Amino acid sequence: MDKERFRTLFQDRLIQDVAQQKIDIVLSGQYGKALELLRDAEATGLFPALVGPPGVGKTILCRYFASLRAKEKKGRNFHWLTMDESIKPSHFIGSFDPAITLKHGFTIEAFNPGPLLSAMLEGGTFLANEINRATEYSQNTLLEPLEEASIGIPHLGRIQADEDFFFICAMNPEELSGTHRLSEALKDRIKVWIKLTYPEKATELDIIRINLPEQFMVEESELELIYSVIEETRKNKIDIEVPASIRAGIAIAKLLGRRRYLESKGIVEDEESVYVHLADISKHVLLGSIKPKPGVKVENIIDGIINKTLGG
Ligand SMILES: Nc1ncnc2c1ncn2[C@@H]1O[C@H](COP(=O)(O)OP(=O)(O)OP(=O)(O)O)[C@@H](O)[C@H]1O
Numbered sequence: 001m002d003k004e005r006f007r008t009l010f011q012d013r014l015i016q017d018v019a020q021q022k023i024d025i026v027l028s029g030q031y032g033k034a035l036e037l038l039r040d041a042e043a044t045g046l047f048p049a050l051v052g053p054p055g056v057g058k059t060i061l062c063r064y065f066a067s068l069r070a071k072e073k074k075g076r077n078f079h080w081l082t083m084d085e086s087i088k089p090s091h092f093i094g095s096f097d098p099a100i101t102l103k104h105g106f107t108i109e110a111f112n113p114g115p116l117l118s119a120m121l122e123g124g125t126f127l128a129n130e131i132n133r134a135t136e137y138s139q140n141t142l143l144e145p146l147e148e149a150s151i152g153i154p155h156l157g158r159i160q161a162d163e164d165f166f167f168i169c170a171m172n173p174e175e176l177s178g179t180h181r182l183s184e185a186l187k188d189r190i191k192v193w194i195k196l197t198y199p200e201k202a203t204e205l206d207i208i209r210i211n212l213p214e215q216f217m218v219e220e221s222e223l224e225l226i227y228s229v230i231e232e233t234r235k236n237k238i239d240i241e242v243p244a245s246i247r248a249g250i251a252i253a254k255l256l257g258r259r260r261y262l263e264s265k266g267i268v269e270d271e272e273s274v275y276v277h278l279a280d281i282s283k284h285v286l287l288g289s290i291k292p293k294p295g296v297k298v299e300n301i302i303d304g305i306i307n308k309t310l311g312g
Pocket residue numbers: 024025026027031052053054055056057058059060061172207210211246247250
């Protein structure tokens with residue numbers, strides 16, 4: 001891609017302002033309550049954590065909350081960083097551009113601010129996503145910002161955060177594999193713990209509906225069947241370590257919706273029953289959407305689930 005084309009496409013697609021983004025969110029059940037708690041935490045200057053398994057809506061809730069704040073106070077953007085073992089303090093704070101530094105030294109012009117520093121400077125929202133996957137060394141970067149609302153930048157000095165700076169973190173529960181523990185020092189600075197789990201049926205169906213493109217809408221009875229497949233993965237705690245998330249239900253519904261769309265246009269024949277279609281689609285989605293316990297074959301689990309919910 002040539003430079004000019006890259007520049008134009010990039011500028012067209014640059015997200016300038018979280019307040020301008022349209023976020024389709026369902027706020028019934030646990031989500032409304034969680035949003036209220038986030039607002040309470042913000043008003044009292046306490047830092048919250050969202051804790052829940054993959055795909056229960058932690059990120060979308062943070063984005064929505066940040067967009068509300070940004071609408072109320074202009075220029076307060078949303079910044080986030082998703083963590084794993086390779087994340088270093090410079091990923092939070094920022095770093096010096098080697099070429100510019102070589103020419104002009106450790107000046108402010110040579111420094112590219114990271115997401116945490118940006119949020120602290122402009123009074124925005126910083127989300128530390130998957131915070132318990134970061135090493136303790138990296139988690140320690142957050143201690144000063146959370147305790148003193150300040151942070152030291154090597155060679156440049158120490159800044160005090162804007163008074164509207166707000167921090168949220170999100171994590172999967174610690175018992176799931178692949179997660180470091182949260183350091184005790186950091187834990188002690190997070191004061192509002194908000195648990196999210198798989199939503200109740202009515203809420204989850206609303207979430208699937210809101211995420212379905214209009215032309216791929218499915219019937220209510222079909223939504224019920226999709227939910228029964230997803231719910232079944234959450235019941236089988238003996239064989240399944242991580243069950244299907246909300247994302248899996250949305251994916252199944254989209255694939256079925258597209259099938260229905262093609263049938264309605266006469267592009268494909270409508271010969272088989274919904275059970276046969278749904279069994280086929282569910283297999284393709286569930287294969288990568290559930291994590292079996294060690295020694296259990298995922299194909300066997302899926303066959304069992306489909307037999308039970310869609311009658312084989
Ligand atoms: N309340 C909701 N309203 C609308 N859509 C939702 C809601 N909750 C979850 N979703 C949808 O479900 C999917 C997963 O949500 P999200 O990415 O926020 O989950 P997460 O908890 O951050 O997952 P992970 O732990 O994998 O990062 C997204 O497609 C999102 O749009």
